[in-house]
Amino acid sequence: METSGRAPTIVVVMGVSTSGKTTIGRMLAQRLGVPFVEGDELHSAENIAKMTAGQALDDSDREPWLQALAGWIRERTHAGKGGVVACSALKHEYRDLFREAGPGVWFLHLALDQETARERTAHRAGHFMSAQLLDSQYDTLEPLRAGEQGLTVDAAADLDANLDLVQAAIAPFESDS
Structure with a gap:
């Protein structure tokens, strides 16, 4: 996913908790032969404690986390790597921050209905995000707005089919190299 003469593509897999961001993100990175970063791992201990206690983060809580993610995007972009x-x-506004960090940022929104998200959260073990925080996420x-580079897919759809859709959607960005 290296490019010459243009910014490398950085795919941000976005969505609410339990939409499958980590799963599809890891698989997409493997398919593309690029590094994957799990954004949750960049949260501060304070943020994780707050979410574990069932308290939603506000923008001031998120700011250092978002800046850390933007920093990773900036590093990848400056290195010419996806x-x-x-x-x-x-x-x-969070996505704007990422776009400012790297002009090749492309978003994959994993859309998931609240009922499915609640069901998945109820069966999820070992994660700090509780079911009571889902409402705040929704x-x-x-x-994604018109004009934002990206694609929205049904997070409950077949994983391989979604990965194929994503690869087809980002192919034009990759073929400019």
Whole structure:
């Protein structure tokens, strides 16, 4: 996923908790032969403790985390390398920050209905995101807007089919090299 003469493609896999960001992100990175970063791993201990306690993060809590993710995007872009990052990227302004960090940023929104997300959360073990925080994520979520480079897919659809859709959608960006 290296490019010459243009910014490398950085795919940000976005969506609410349990939409499958990590799963599809890892698989997409493997298919593309680029590094993957799990955005949750860049949260501060304070943010994780707050979410574990069932408290939603506000923008001031998220700011250092978003800056760390933007830094990773910037590093990959400056190195001329692509990558995949899993991050909720719920608000348009957060996505703007990522676009400013790397002009090759492309978003994959894994859309998931609340009922399915609740069911998945109830069966999820070992993660700090609780079912009670799902409502706050849906309240915050701003789907991709017209003009934002990216694609929205059904997170409950077949994983391989979604990966094929993503690869086909980013192919024009990759063939410019």
